[in-house]
Amino acid sequence: MAIRLRIPRLTSGQPETPADRAHAERHGDMRLSEDGLAARLQQEAAALSVLYRTQASYGCDPTTGFWLHIERYPLPEGCDPASCPLTLLIPREFPSVPPTTFYLPENVSVSGIRPARFLPVQDADIAERPGWTSCSLPKVAWRKGDDLDRLFSALAAVLHAVVSLQDVADDVSQLLSTHSDDLPPGELPAQAIPN
Numbered sequence: 001m002a003i004r005l006r007i008p009r010l011t012s013g014q015p016e017t018p019a020d021r022a023h024a025e026r027h028g029d030m031r032l033s034e035d036g037l038a039a040r041l042q043q044e045a046a047a048l049s050v051l052y053r054t055q056a057s058y059g060c061d062p063t064t065g066f067w068l069h070i071e072r073y074p075l076p077e078g079c080d081p082a083s084c085p086l087t088l089l090i091p092r093e094f095p096s097v098p099p100t101t102f103y104l105p106e107n108v109s110v111s112g113i114r115p116a117r118f119l120p121v122q123d124a125d126i127a128e129r130p131g132w133t134s135c136s137l138p139k140v141a142w143r144k145g146d147d148l149d150r151l152f153s154a155l156a157a158v159l160h161a162v163v164s165l166q167d168v169a170d171d172v173s174q175l176l177s178t179h180s181d182d183l184p185p186g187e188l189p190a191q192a193i194p195n
Contacts, residue, residue, distance in 0.1 A: 032095070034060075034117045040095060041068055044148045051149060054083075058090075066090035068099075068148065076156065078163035087132075088148070098142040098151060103132040110159055111166030118162055 032040060041058035045068060048056040054072040061067060066089075073086035087103040101123060104115055119135040128134060140154045 037066060037090070037092075037094065041066060041090065044068060048148060048152070064089055065092060066094070073152075075108070075110070076160045076163055078166070079159060080109050081107075084108050089149075090135075095146065096144045098137070098140065098146070099148070100133055100137055102155075103129060103134050103136060106131055106133045108133075110162045113162065113166065115159075119158065 006104055038058070038060070045056040045058045048068070048070055052070060052072065052074060054070060056068065056070045058066065059069045067087055069085065069087045071085055074083045075081070084105050088099050089101045089103075090099050092099050101121060106114075108115060110118075113135065115135045116133045119138070121134045122136050138149050138154045138158045141151060142150070145177040
């Protein structure tokens with residue numbers, strides 16, 4: 001479900017007419033003022049609160065900059081726990097540039113795998129926080145001005161894929177262990193070969 005948000009004013013020195021603003025958005029020169037970015041994040045937090053039926057908040061930290069926090073981000077079946085807090089680091093250039101890094105509690109696992117193993121952080125400057133693990137968001141075709149729910153949909157798709165792949169791996173492993181004594185070395189049981 002896409003939720004369209006009104007884009008706040010641009011920084012001084014940027015075009016202020018609707019036609020100029022639309023041109024700036026299309027061509028990537030859009031940069032919100034700090035007040036504008038805070039207003040945009042307030043709208044994003046409100047929309048995500050409704051979408052995920054949980055509290056979402058935003059703020060600015062002197063070391064990491066802007067962030068958005070979802071109190072209970074729902075994880076797909078096969079994840080432990082079923083929901084968890086998630087904090088997204090917001091780049092200063094948002095919404096022209098998408099966020100790339102988020103934090104989850106370190107106890108979160110997806111089919112027994114820690115998310116940082118399949119979504120490793122690309123930025124070496126990202127600080128680790130005790131009790132949390134940092135991960136990279138999956139790459140999406142970001143259109144300048146997109147809403148954050150686009151990123152969260154991509155993240156959910158990756159988590160679902162990992163759960164599905166782990167289920168398939170578990171099935172194959174079980175099948176191989178059940179029939180391994182009956183087969184010559186290197187041969188697969190007939191049930192393991194797709195039609």
